[in-house]
Amino acid sequence: MTQTERRRFLIEYLLNESPRYKNVEIPEDEAGQKSLLRSLMNVREPLPITDEFLRIQDEYLQETNRSHGITDIAELEPVSGFAPSTEFRDRKLNHRNDLYLWRGDITTLRVGAIVNAANSGMTGCWQPCHSCIDNCIHTFAGIQLRKVCADIMQKQGHEEPTGSAKITPAFNLPCNYVLHTVGPIISGPLTQRDCELLASCYTSCLDLAEQNNVQSIAFCCISTGVFHFPADRAAQIAVQTVENWKREHDSGIKVVFNVFSEKDEAIYREILF
Numbered sequence: 001m002t003q004t005e006r007r008r009f010l011i012e013y014l015l016n017e018s019p020r021y022k023n024v025e026i027p028e029d030e031a032g033q034k035s036l037l038r039s040l041m042n043v044r045e046p047l048p049i050t051d052e053f054l055r056i057q058d059e060y061l062q063e064t065n066r067s068h069g070i071t072d073i074a075e076l077e078p079v080s081g082f083a084p085s086t087e088f089r090d091r092k093l094n095h096r097n098d099l100y101l102w103r104g105d106i107t108t109l110r111v112g113a114i115v116n117a118a119n120s121g122m123t124g125c126w127q128p129c130h131s132c133i134d135n136c137i138h139t140f141a142g143i144q145l146r147k148v149c150a151d152i153m154q155k156q157g158h159e160e161p162t163g164s165a166k167i168t169p170a171f172n173l174p175c176n177y178v179l180h181t182v183g184p185i186i187s188g189p190l191t192q193r194d195c196e197l198l199a200s201c202y203t204s205c206l207d208l209a210e211q212n213n214v215q216s217i218a219f220c221c222i223s224t225g226v227f228h229f230p231a232d233r234a235a236q237i238a239v240q241t242v243e244n245w246k247r248e249h250d251s252g253i254k255v256v257f258n259v260f261s262e263k264d265e266a267i268y269r270e271i272l273f
Contacts, residue, residue: 006060007033013053014040038139039128046123046150049143061142061172065108070174072110073216073254076100079272098246099239100256101272102218103265106133107140111256112214113167113177115205117222120159120182122166123149133220137178141171149180163200167208177214179205183223190230195237198223202241209253216254221264235267 001009008026011033015021021040027033079099106114116137119125124138124146138145148168153160160166165181181204184197201222209217219238223229235257242255257272259265 001056001059003060003063004030006056007037009056010053010060011037011040014044017044035129041139041143042124042128042130042135043126044143044146046143046147048147054142054144057142058172061140065140065172065174068105068108070108070110071102071104073100073218073256076102076256078254098252098254099242099272100254101259101265101268102256103259103262105136105260106218106220106258107136107173109218109256109258110174111218111254112175112216113179113205113209113212114170114173114175114218114258115165115220115222116178116180117220117225117227118160118180118182120162122153122160122180122182132225137173141173141178144169144171145178163197163204165201165204165208167212175218177209177212179208179217181205181222183227184229186223186228186230190233194229195233198229198234198237199241202238203245206242206245206249206251206253210249210251214253216256218256218258220258221260224264231264232267235264235271239268239271 011026015024027036077100078097079101102109114137117133119134125132125135127135145168152166152168160182162182162184165179168178168180170176170178181201183201184194186194202219205217205219221231221234222238224231224234238257245251246253257268259268
């Protein structure tokens with residue numbers, strides 16, 4: 001099957017799943033079809049589905065992800081030229097040799113695990129074609145990811161606490177795992193508790209990575225989007241927490257600070273270089 005044929009099959013299958021979509025017309029243009037398919041995936045309940053659908057979806061998404069361009073962590077340059085603080089200078093292991101700053105789409109990064117800024121429901125973003133990282137990760141991983149997350153939450157029996165994390169397979173993404181963490185939501189002045197919870201997001205993800213023998217991890221800018229955590233303070237917490245964790249665990253895990261905007265890249269550069 002061609003990508004067009006796969007896309008058409010997936011759309012028709014999802015439309016036929018529910019009577020409420022019986023009057024939806026499939027656009028003729030490629031962009032319209034892609035938008036409709038993504039929307040249908042975004043709003044689909046975490047229900048079982050046929051092996052045939054999953055096979056064709058996986059073929060479609062893997063080709064789609066390849067077409068976006070995949071960046072391997074081996075291609076990245078670690079933070080260099082930085083004089084570490086006094087407490088690190090005499091240590092054999094300079095932990096900043098394992099830190100990276102990369103601006104790009106985290107769903108295209110081949111790394112041990114990527115971090116998803118999730119909500120407390122942990123089943124992804126349900127708003128069709130929303131641009132948040134939660135939506136992008138679930139879209140390009142495939143509908144299996146929502147099902148796995150829903151199963152975890154059903155077994156847990158309550159919403160995911162802020163500052164904690166869960167690990168799942170990455171399915172069709174080029175990474176091996178997705179670490180889902182819930183950052184603090186800022187609705188007023190930033191508090192010390194907010195900062196502690198954000199730091200906990202980073203340590204929870206690193207703890208899970210270590211437990212699962214993950215050798216490299218990419219962090220997005222947790223809580224700085226619709227959760228309104230100040231970007232500069234969030235970056236300071238991110239770098240400090242990662243450095244402290246690596247020092248305490250004497251860990252060589254490679255850590256990528258992933259940013260999407262020039263503004264966030266400048267903030268991290270100011271801290272790291």
